[in-house]
Structures are given as C-alpha cells and as structure tokens.
Amino acid sequence: MLFSSLFFIFIFLPVSLAAYYLLPRKWRNLCLFVFSLVFYAWGEPVYVFLMLFTAVFDYAVGTLLERFAGRPGPRRAVLAFGICVNLGMLAYFKYAALFVSTVNSAFSLSIPVPAAALPIGISFYTFESLSYAIDIYRGEAPAQKSLIDFGTYVSFFPHLISGPIIQYKEMQAQLRGRTESMEHVTEGALRFLHGLFKKVLLANNLALIADKVQYFGHPSALSAWLGALAFTFQIYFDFSGYTDMAIGLGRMFGFILPENFNLPYSSRSASDFWRRWHMTLGRWFRDYLYIPLGGNRCSTVKLVRNLAVVWVLTGFWHGSSWNFAVWGAYWGFLIICEKLFLQKWLDRIPVFFQWLYAFLAAVVGWVFFSYTDLRAACGVVAAMFGFSGGTDSLGVYALITGAPILLLAALFCTPYPARLLGWLDRKGRTGLALRSAGMTVLFLLSIAALVDNSYNPFLYFRF
Incomplete structure (x- = not known):
C-alpha cells in the first residue's frame, strides 16, 4: 500500500487515526x-510472517x-547469533539469487537459483532490529519488556517500507512517553501534504522523462543529460517526499521521527552530499560499522579500508545487482580522495x-544507480560527455516537453520554498490564509493527478 494512493x-489513514485516538492510551x-x-x-x-519472526526473534x-x-x-555469543540470523535472512531474500547467478556465470555451473521474492522493506526493518540488539549490548538502551511495544517499533507503518531508519535508542522513550495533541496532528498533516506534492506532482512527472530516455537505448548527448537530470530530481522528490509523508504520519500519532534530507543538491562536496542525503542510513553505517x-x-x-568497506556495503544495501556495488564504490572513491x-x-x-x-558527481552517480546494466550505464555517461551524437529529434522533444x-x-x-513558508508564517493571519490556500490547491492537484493517472511508481520499494 502506497502513502500516495x-x-x-x-x-486507511482516517480509520487508523480514528481507532488510535478513540482507544485508551494503554x-x-x-x-x-x-x-x-x-x-x-x-x-x-506471506512475508508479514517474516517480519513477525524478526520482531519476536530480536525481542x-x-x-x-x-x-x-x-x-x-x-553476551557476545547472543549478539553474534542475532546479527548472523538477521543478516542471513537479508542475504537469502535479497542477495542469494545475485550471488548464485554470478557464480554460475563465472564458473559455467548450473546451481539452482533461489526464487524467493524480495520482501518489501526488509532492508529497513532488518537494520532497525539490528540496532535494537546492538544498543542493548552497548548499554545505550534497556531491553524492551513488552513484545507489543517492540513489535510496534519494528512494524510501525509510517517508516516501515521507506525509512527513516530509526535506531532503537532514539525510539524507545517514545514508545511509552510520547505526547499526542490536535496541534501535532495538524503539523503532521501539513508535512504529509508537502510530501504528497513532491511525490505525486514532481517525482511522478519526472519519472515519465527518465523512463522515456531509458527506452532510447543509445541516447544522444542531449537525451543522456535529460534522462540523468530527470532521474536525479525524480529520486530526490520520490524518496524525500515519501520521507516527508512518513515524518508527518509519525507526528499525527505522536512520534517525532528523525529528518532524512537536508537540501542535498546544495552540497559542496561528496562528503557534504552524504551528510545531507538519507542521513539516517549514513548515521546507521557510521555508528554500527x-x-x-x-x-x-x-x-x-x-x-x-574503513571507507571502502562502508561505501561498498552502502551501495549493496540499496539493491541486489552489481551496479549498486559500483555506485557505492564510486562514492567511496570520491570521499576517500576528499x-x-x-x-x-x-x-x-x-x-x-x-x-x-558535487552536483555533477551526484548526477553521474545516479546513472550507475538507475541502470542495472553496467555497459548501458557507461554508454550513457560516455554520451553525456560527448562520445555520442549531440542531439536527436527525441531528445529535442523531451527537452521541450520536460523543461x-x-x-x-x-x-x-x-x-x-522553505524561506517562502517562513515568510508566510511571519505574516500572521494573512500568511496563514495564503499558506492554507496554497496547500489546499496542491492537495487538490495531487488528488486529481492520482485519480487521472495510474502511473505512481516508488523507487525505494525495491530496496
């Protein structure tokens, strides 16, 4: 189920909110x-039982x-066993097919390739469960006494399939001590609407351009740049929009979820980019690896060595094909050089x-992220830097329609945009009226787009 549906x-959201606030706090x-x-x-x-097993096991x-x-x-033995089981499940469901296929191809073997489907959100909830065991081992948080409370932490639907990745030590106090109010519901609803606008009106339309260019096969320089830029913006608004919706939903239920983006395309270096992009993933790898x-x-x-290990694994975390490892190694190389x-x-x-x-580094990196075929990715990068024709009719059409x-x-x-909202907030009732009118228009446009168009992809479902 998508938030943007x-x-x-x-x-789903009105029913869950009504049930939540009608029930006693306990x-x-x-x-x-x-x-x-x-x-x-x-x-x-089917895989809901896998998530339930993860919750019960880590509890x-x-x-x-x-x-x-x-x-x-x-204690070390218990922690090691817990880490092995969690990573073992992640490896089987997400990476077993890739590694078996690679071995078969490299050594001309015919080992049966596992056919298990990838459970949605397994990378997110596995990392969160691991943080629980490690935080307890380090003495940074107490063990959870209630299985229901721990199950809520693992399965909490606002951040279940797309993050932000919440470390247990950040969440444990809120499981029992959070504050709910109508003001928080209103704040959360506004944040949700911001994310819905970014996802539906920006990311979905950018996806049409990026997908169209990928179908060109061997793009010209113009088409290659258009496709790369469209995907660069698409993945940002897709993921940050979904994160805004997640943070807003969490606020409606009284939870304060951590921020995950901070204007990453304003960065001045590769290191700065990763301090601003998917910040909770970067913090997880920093703290636990x-x-x-x-x-x-x-x-x-x-x-x-440390940076190389972290960045190759960061790449692999994103997907079960070798282009993600190359993408991680690419960022690792830049950060090591810096x-x-x-x-x-x-x-x-x-x-x-x-x-x-920093921006060009991100754009080139997203090419390797978006193409699972490494030869195709290299061909696009080559076209971007002049090793192909300059323009074509399809590229000109995409430019005119997509500009x-x-x-x-x-x-x-x-x-x-954030400065504009801040300015409206300082204008009192007039600013509030203008902001409310603007959010109402964006909400109606987003709903109209969802009614009119069934094309509503979400990139991070595959991670």
Whole structure:
C-alpha cells in the first residue's frame, strides 16, 4: 500500500487515526501494531510472517542480552547469533539469487537459483532490529519488556517500507512517553501534504522523462543529460517526499521521527552530499560499522579500508545487482580522495565550482544507480560527455516537453520554498490564509493527478 494512493489517504489513514485516538492510551501501541500488520499484509500477505519472526526473534535476543548482564562471553555469543540470523535472512531474500547467478556465470555451473521474492522493506526493518540488539549490548538502551511495544517499533507503518531508519535508542522513550495533541496532528498533516506534492506532482512527472530516455537505448548527448537530470530530481522528490509523508504520519500519532534530507543538491562536496542525503542510513553505517572498524582515528591505510568497506556495503544495501556495488564504490572513491587531498583543493576554489563538482558527481552517480546494466550505464555517461551524437529529434522533444518540470524541480531543491513558508508564517493571519490556500490547491492537484493517472511508481520499494 502506497502513502500516495487514494485508498490510503481516504480510508486507511482516517480509520487508523480514528481507532488510535478513540482507544485508551494503554491500548494505542497495540492499535498501531495491528494496523501496521494490516498495512504490510496488504502488499505482502506471506512475508508479514517474516517480519513477525524478526520482531519476536530480536525481542528474545534483547531479553537474553539483558539476562546475561555482567557475563561478556554469553553476551557476545547472543549478539553474534542475532546479527548472523538477521543478516542471513537479508542475504537469502535479497542477495542469494545475485550471488548464485554470478557464480554460475563465472564458473559455467548450473546451481539452482533461489526464487524467493524480495520482501518489501526488509532492508529497513532488518537494520532497525539490528540496532535494537546492538544498543542493548552497548548499554545505550534497556531491553524492551513488552513484545507489543517492540513489535510496534519494528512494524510501525509510517517508516516501515521507506525509512527513516530509526535506531532503537532514539525510539524507545517514545514508545511509552510520547505526547499526542490536535496541534501535532495538524503539523503532521501539513508535512504529509508537502510530501504528497513532491511525490505525486514532481517525482511522478519526472519519472515519465527518465523512463522515456531509458527506452532510447543509445541516447544522444542531449537525451543522456535529460534522462540523468530527470532521474536525479525524480529520486530526490520520490524518496524525500515519501520521507516527508512518513515524518508527518509519525507526528499525527505522536512520534517525532528523525529528518532524512537536508537540501542535498546544495552540497559542496561528496562528503557534504552524504551528510545531507538519507542521513539516517549514513548515521546507521557510521555508528554500527564505520566507528567499530576504527573510524578515522587510525592509520591512512586503515582509513581507506574503513571507507571502502562502508561505501561498498552502502551501495549493496540499496539493491541486489552489481551496479549498486559500483555506485557505492564510486562514492567511496570520491570521499576517500576528499579525505586524503581533494578537500584541501576544493576549499580554495569559488563556492560555485564546489557546488558544481558535487552536483555533477551526484548526477553521474545516479546513472550507475538507475541502470542495472553496467555497459548501458557507461554508454550513457560516455554520451553525456560527448562520445555520442549531440542531439536527436527525441531528445529535442523531451527537452521541450520536460523543461518546465525540470526547472520547477530545480527550484524546489533550493532553500527558497522553505524561506517562502517562513515568510508566510511571519505574516500572521494573512500568511496563514495564503499558506492554507496554497496547500489546499496542491492537495487538490495531487488528488486529481492520482485519480487521472495510474502511473505512481516508488523507487525505494525495491530496496
């Protein structure tokens, strides 16, 4: 079930909110747990049991870790077993087919390829369950006493299929101590509408351009740039829009979910980009992998190793094909270069060129992200930089029809829309009236688009 669907907006969400606020406070986590299971089972009726197994298993791991307090040996064994089971399930469902196919191809073998479908959101809820066990092991959070409360943390539908990735230590206090109010519901609804606009009116229309260019096969330089730019903006508004909706939904139920984006296309370096893009994923890898490996408090050789490991795994986290590993290695290479020497040079050039470098790095990176065929991705990059014809009729048509939405998308990647909202907030009743009218128009346009058009993809479903 998509947040940007008529059924969710007009049936599932109102019913779940009404049930939540009509029940006594002590039953509200159970209410969320039940509605989250229904939400997940709507698209994954079989794999809801896998998610339930994950919740029950990691709840037991947390209980054992607390029971073995003061006994380092058993605690390490329990943690290792919990990590292996969680990563083992993720590896089987997400990566087994890729690795078996690769081995078959490399060694001319015929090992049966696993045919298991990818459970929606498994990468997100697996990482969140892992954070629970690790936080307890480190003494940063107590074990959860209630299975229902822990199940609510794992399955909470606002962040179940797209994040933000919430570490348990950030969430555990809110499972029992959050505050609900009509003001929070209103704030959450406005944030949800912001995300709906970004997803439906921007990302979905940008997807039409990006998908059209991919069908060209061997694009000209113009078509290649149009496709790359359209996907660059599409994936931002697709993911950040969905994250806005998730944060807004969480606020409606009294939860404060962490921010996940901070104007990433305003970055001035690759490192800065990843401090602004999918921030909760970056923080997860930093806290649970990069720092335990030694972080940057080590020799240069180990620093390079740590960054390489983190970024290849970051790439692989996104998908079960080799282009994601290449995409992760690409970002790792840029960040390693910045750590070793490039950042000193960047600091000496004008800000515009710092931004241009970071933005072009992102655009080229998204080509490798969007094409599972690496040869096709290399062909697109080659066309972008002049190793192909300059223009073609299809590219000119795509430019003429797609220029308005591309310019609008570029505008909404800047700080100016947020500044406009801040200005309206300072205008008192007049600003409130203008903002309310604007949000009403955007909501009606978004609903009209959903009614009129069934094309409503969500990129992060596959992750």
